[in-house]
Each structure stands twice: as structure tokens, then as C-alpha cells.
Amino acid sequence: MDVQEKLTFDVLSLQPNLLMAALNAAANSILITDELTPGAPIIYCNRAFEALTGYTSADVMGRNCRFLQGKNTTQDARIIIQETIANGSDCLVELKNYRKDGSWFWNELYLSPIRNIHGIVTNYVGIQNDITARKQQVLTLKTQLDQSRKLQNLKDEFISVASHELKTPLTTLKASLQLLAKLKNDLASRMLPLLIDQSVKSMEKISVVVNDLLTFTRVNEGQLQLSKSLFKIADMVNSHCDYIADGGKYEVIIQDDTDLEIHADEGRLGQVIVNLVNNAMRYSPKSMVIRVLIERERGGAKVSVSDDGPGIAAERIPHLFERYYRASHAGTHHSGLGLGLYISSEIVKRHEGQIGVNTELGVGSTFWFTLPQDFAANSKLSQKLTVAG
Structure with missing residues (x-):
């Protein structure tokens, strides 16, 4: 035994309370196990361990440390710990441990062996840090x-x-x-x-x-302003369908409440109609008829744009109104900025309305939006508009 080992031995032998006081004063959670007893039971835990885990000293004495682990403790961390103990070496791992109340925390665990004068590992010291906040x-x-x-x-x-x-x-x-x-x-x-x-x-x-x-x-930039006026929804659809005319190839049919009026931003809602009808033409090129249905609903209005195209796959639906999203059909990408439905959604939201889609593969799609407004007129008529080039 060299001078340093003898000095350490003498201090601990003469003042065992000094060691306990030091360990209990530590901010880090500390465990000591007995490696010479089968199952490597815990023989000491300090107060920081009790505060961290909720277990008292009486709860853990004689138990193996594995009881702190749970189903979400990674297998890799367990293997490292097992290999470390088998080799009598030290390690630093991060793993999920569980408190007495069932809650979990991320544990940064440092394991270090203690050897006797013959070099045999008699104990392991485990120093624990709660790193949950850091991991988060x-x-x-x-x-x-x-x-x-x-x-x-x-x-x-x-x-x-x-x-x-x-x-x-x-x-x-x-x-x-x-x-x-x-x-x-x-x-x-x-x-x-x-x-x-x-x-x-x-x-x-x-x-x-x-x-x-x-x-x-x-x-x-949060600067989308609305300029509201009273207008007929059908007239708004007519004027904007002329704007997106496609050489007379498509027929746009306006149905039901063609005299329904609304107090809203005609220009902005015209953008919505342009986007929805243009979207129907782009993604359903074989559907020559696009139907625009105007309905009174719950004191407001509902406008639907329907086509007889291929429909939209279920996994694409949650992304349709995201900015930059450009859908494809049958592996074919179409032109466009990927902003039309996103802009339409934002305009409808500014009117405190809702927007959505009903679709079925092989049958077609119906994009719709609602507007919670009051109206000045209501009639059940139908009107056909052929979009001319």
C-alpha cells in the first residue's frame, strides 16, 4: 500500500461519518452496489438519489439497480452496462429510468469500479444526473x-x-x-x-x-386585408370563370342558389374560385364538366367545386392546403406554384370560414368552403355557363 492509499484508508477508517456526510451532501445521485454478493445488490444510496427517484433508502437496499429500468430503456444502454460490469471497467451512458411514481427521466449514468488491494472489483459506484431538460x-x-x-x-x-x-x-x-x-x-x-x-x-x-x-x-406578413361589399356569389363565379377561360374546352355549371348574396371580399373570394376551378381542370383533364354548387348552410353559404377526375389518395389529403405542396396523380407532376390551395385556405380563414375536400379515387373530388355571413336574397334556380376562350 503506497502512502496515498494508506492516507485514504486511515481517513475513512477513522472518520466513516465524514464519508457519509460527503456523499449525502453531493448534488448528484449516488448508488453503491456490492459486486461480491449474487445479484449485485444496492448497499448505499444518498439523499440526492432519494430526491431524484422518490425511492427511500429502505426501498432500494438489497435490490439490483435494474428495477429502475423500464420498457423504454434502450437495449444498447443495457448491453453497455452489462459489458462494463463484466469487464470491470467504467462507462458513461444515457438511458431512461423510472421514478417510484411511474414517471420517467433521462439518466446520465457514470459507472466506476472499486477494487480491493488484490485488484478485485468489490463494488460499483453509480453517479446519476437528470438530463431530461437537456435532452428535450x-x-x-x-x-x-x-x-x-x-x-x-x-x-x-x-x-x-x-x-x-x-x-x-x-x-x-x-x-x-x-x-x-x-x-x-x-x-x-x-x-x-x-x-x-x-x-x-x-x-x-x-x-x-x-x-x-x-x-x-x-x-x-399578416397583412392580408379584406375589402367587403355585397354581391351575388354566382356573378362572382361567372366573372372569374371568364378570366380562367380555357378555349371553350371546359363547361362550368353553376347550380342551386344562384341569387344568393353575401357581404365579403369579392376579389379575394374570386381568387379562391379561380384556384379551385383551375385545380379541377389541372388535375382532372378528362373531366369536361366542372360543377359549382352554391348553397345556404347554417345561416351562411357553402360553395363547392366538383369534378369527375381520378380523385385524391388518402395520404395526400392532409397536405393539400400546405404551402408549396404540389400534388401529383399517377406519378405525373403538374404545373403551378403549389400555393393555390394554401392561399385559398388563408382567404377563407380570414372570412372566418372553413375549407375542405371530399374525394374518392376513381370517382372525383369536391373542394368546398363555407362563409358564416348573412344574405340579402335567396332563390332556387340553376344556370349554365360555358367558359369561352
């Missing part, structure tokens, strides 16, 4: 980082899509204007009406993209 902070930061990376990826994709959506009609518009410039002195040319129509359609596409971008910015 790490988990929160990781989640925020993952969300930030996901959002950044979505933004990058969105910028790429927006650039493409603007570039295509701008290129067409530029070509049309260049040809018009060459034909400016030939007013009788048959190309003039075609070029003018093409220019108008290109400008309409650009306007839709720019309008969505501006609305999206206002929504994100």
Missing part, C-alpha cells in the same frame, strides 16, 4: 433544424418552379410581341388576331402567378 432541448433544436432544412428545400424548389412558371409565358409573350412588331404595318395579316390572343393568354398566366406571389407575401 437537443430534441427541440433537432426538430427545428430538420423543419428549417425542409422549409429551405421547399423554398428552393418553389423559387425554381416560380421561375419556370414565369419564364414560359414570358418567352411566349416576347415571341408574340416580336412578331407583332414585324406585322405592325400589315394590319390585314391573318396572324394578327392569333398573336394578340396568344399575348393576352400569356399575360393572364403571368398575372395569375404574380397575384398568387403577392397574396402569399401578404399572408405570410
Whole structure:
């Protein structure tokens, strides 16, 4: 025995109360086990252990430490502890432990062996720290980082899509204007009406993209303002269906309460109709008829846009109204910014309404929104509108 070991031995032999006082004063939870007795029972725990776990010294004496573990304690941590004890070494692990009341905490456990003068491990000291708050902070930061990376990826994709959506009609518009410039002195040319129509359609596409971008910015900045007036919902649908005309290919039928009036923002709700009808045309190209149903519901109005397209898969439905989300059907991606349904949802919410979808694969989809407002007129009529190019 060297001088240091002898000094330590003498101090502990002569003043055993000094050791107990020191261990009980420690802020860390401390356990000591007897490795020479089968089952390696606990022979000591300090007050910090009792405060951390809710178990008293009488509760734990003679028991193996494994009773602190539970079904959510990772197998990896258990294996490390077993190998450490088998090898007579030390280790630092993180594992879930359980208090007497059944609640759990993240335990940072440091195990260290105590050897006798012959080098035999007689005891293990376990020092425990409750790191639940730290683990939660790490988990929160990781989640925020993952969300930030996901959002950044979505933004990058969105910028790429927006650039493409603007570039295509701008290129067409530029070509049309260049040809018009060459034909400016030939007013009788048959190309003039075609070029003018093409220019108008290109400008309409650009306007839709720019309008969505501006609305999206206002929504994100909390600056989406409403300018309310009294108008007929059917008239609003008619005017905005003219705006999204698609060469007479689609027929939009307005049904039921065509005289129903509402006090709301006609322009903003027109954006909703444009998005829903445009969405129906984009994702159901074989459905030549799009139905717009206007109903009085619970003192308010319900507007539904239905198609006979392929429907939407169940796993996609929860994401339809998220920003940047662009759905696909049969593995085919469609044009668009992925903002239409998100913007529509925000506009409806600003009107204190609700928006949703009913869909069935192979049958079709119905997007609807409700508006909790009072009305000035009500009649049961039907009206057919053919969208002309």
C-alpha cells in the first residue's frame, strides 16, 4: 500500500461519518452496489438519489439497480452496462429510468469500479444526473433544424418552379410581341388576331402567378386585408370563370342558389374560385364538366367545386392546403406554384370560414368552403355557363 492509499484508508477508517456526510451532501445521485454478493445488490444510496427517484433508502437496499429500468430503456444502454460490469471497467451512458411514481427521466449514468488491494472489483459506484431538460432541448433544436432544412428545400424548389412558371409565358409573350412588331404595318395579316390572343393568354398566366406571389407575401406578413361589399356569389363565379377561360374546352355549371348574396371580399373570394376551378381542370383533364354548387348552410353559404377526375389518395389529403405542396396523380407532376390551395385556405380563414375536400379515387373530388355571413336574397334556380376562350 503506497502512502496515498494508506492516507485514504486511515481517513475513512477513522472518520466513516465524514464519508457519509460527503456523499449525502453531493448534488448528484449516488448508488453503491456490492459486486461480491449474487445479484449485485444496492448497499448505499444518498439523499440526492432519494430526491431524484422518490425511492427511500429502505426501498432500494438489497435490490439490483435494474428495477429502475423500464420498457423504454434502450437495449444498447443495457448491453453497455452489462459489458462494463463484466469487464470491470467504467462507462458513461444515457438511458431512461423510472421514478417510484411511474414517471420517467433521462439518466446520465457514470459507472466506476472499486477494487480491493488484490485488484478485485468489490463494488460499483453509480453517479446519476437528470438530463431530461437537456435532452428535450437537443430534441427541440433537432426538430427545428430538420423543419428549417425542409422549409429551405421547399423554398428552393418553389423559387425554381416560380421561375419556370414565369419564364414560359414570358418567352411566349416576347415571341408574340416580336412578331407583332414585324406585322405592325400589315394590319390585314391573318396572324394578327392569333398573336394578340396568344399575348393576352400569356399575360393572364403571368398575372395569375404574380397575384398568387403577392397574396402569399401578404399572408405570410399578416397583412392580408379584406375589402367587403355585397354581391351575388354566382356573378362572382361567372366573372372569374371568364378570366380562367380555357378555349371553350371546359363547361362550368353553376347550380342551386344562384341569387344568393353575401357581404365579403369579392376579389379575394374570386381568387379562391379561380384556384379551385383551375385545380379541377389541372388535375382532372378528362373531366369536361366542372360543377359549382352554391348553397345556404347554417345561416351562411357553402360553395363547392366538383369534378369527375381520378380523385385524391388518402395520404395526400392532409397536405393539400400546405404551402408549396404540389400534388401529383399517377406519378405525373403538374404545373403551378403549389400555393393555390394554401392561399385559398388563408382567404377563407380570414372570412372566418372553413375549407375542405371530399374525394374518392376513381370517382372525383369536391373542394368546398363555407362563409358564416348573412344574405340579402335567396332563390332556387340553376344556370349554365360555358367558359369561352
